[in-house]
Amino acid sequence: MFYLFGKTLWAVLYAIAMSVLFVVLPQPRYQGPSKIIELSDQDLYDIKHNKFHKLEENIKSEKGKGKQVDQYWIIFFYTTWSKTCEVFEYTVAKASMKYTTSNVYFGKIDLDLYTNVAEEYEISLSAASLDLPALILLKNGKENGRLPKRGKDNEQLEQIKNQRLRNVKETWDRLGWDRSMKSIIETFKLDTLNKTE
Numbered sequence: 001m002f003y004l005f006g007k008t009l010w011a012v013l014y015a016i017a018m019s020v021l022f023v024v025l026p027q028p029r030y031q032g033p034s035k036i037i038e039l040s041d042q043d044l045y046d047i048k049h050n051k052f053h054k055l056e057e058n059i060k061s062e063k064g065k066g067k068q069v070d071q072y073w074i075i076f077f078y079t080t081w082s083k084t085c086e087v088f089e090y091t092v093a094k095a096s097m098k099y100t101t102s103n104v105y106f107g108k109i110d111l112d113l114y115t116n117v118a119e120e121y122e123i124s125l126s127a128a129s130l131d132l133p134a135l136i137l138l139k140n141g142k143e144n145g146r147l148p149k150r151g152k153d154n155e156q157l158e159q160i161k162n163q164r165l166r167n168v169k170e171t172w173d174r175l176g177w178d179r180s181m182k183s184i185i186e187t188f189k190l191d192t193l194n195k196t197e
Contacts, residue, residue, distance in 0.1 A: 035097055074137050
């Protein structure tokens, strides 16, 4: 608008001001309702070895009924610098509000603080990484599913004989997962996990 009236200087100043404003005041992190538990590397170790005691009252009440109950954890791996992780947190929070039960829990772990966890779960922290954000389903401490899928977890890749086409398919799958609530529900079968309670 400014440019059309011969005010080039104003147009440039406006563009600079908006750029500075965008950098100085980024979109705020999600702070709405959520049942996601903030985890440390020690908490994750305890979950893997079925020693996580912060939710012991739920576990005791289920074991008191005389049946062995599977514990499911959907862990959200994120970094603070990734805008994709920041935006995806809302979707995970929404899923946690709907699907958290006495045996299905949601947790999140900041990979900036716990880089050893990123190495353990083979999640790349590079800026060009296709691994972030990552969701991993743990059933009784063992990995049972992952988003985005890795090449060795993707059954369709076994059918492709050409290595170059296999690499393209793997990259496309990791880059192209839609980060929607529907993909979380379908990949981790959350509707059936809820019914096994």
